[in-house]
Amino acid sequence: MKADSLLLAIEIGWWVVALGLPILLLAAIRLPRKWRWRVPAVVLVSWSALVLYTSEVYFPTGVAHATQLGIDNPYQGFDNNNFVPVLVLGWLLPLTACTIAAFGRLALQKHRGGKE
Known part of the structure; x- marks a missing residue:
């Protein structure tokens, strides 16, 4: 696999972890029963x-890709200045995915005519 396509796959994987994993966990995990706790x-x-x-997949792959391209500072874009927003605000994308799933669940319940 070429380095560019590998980096693209890693970037897509980042979005899958950020938005797809919460929806998968909401569907797979049934405890606690109430959504306000789940x-x-x-x-x-x-x-x-x-x-x-x-920290363990995206940044090392990006640094390796930048090193392979011969960029003077391969850590540019993959250092603590870019990690802190993920650390501090990384909960926002999973919460957005859960909110969209909750609205979808609510719409499905209303369409079916009541609570499940």
Whole structure:
């Protein structure tokens, strides 16, 4: 696999972890039963996965790609200045995915004519 396509796959994987993992966890995990308790747990797990994915997969791959291209400072764009926003605001994308899933669930319940 070429370095450009590998980096593209890693970037797509970042979005899958940020937005797809929370929806998958909401569908797969049934405890706790109430969404007001399940959503914070899913957001916490998804945020942790996003931070780990960013630090252990995305950044090292980006540095290796920049090194292969011969860029003078391969860490530019893959240092602590770019990690802090993921660490501080990384919960926002999983929460957005959970909010969209909640509205979809609400619309589906209303369409079916009541609560499940």
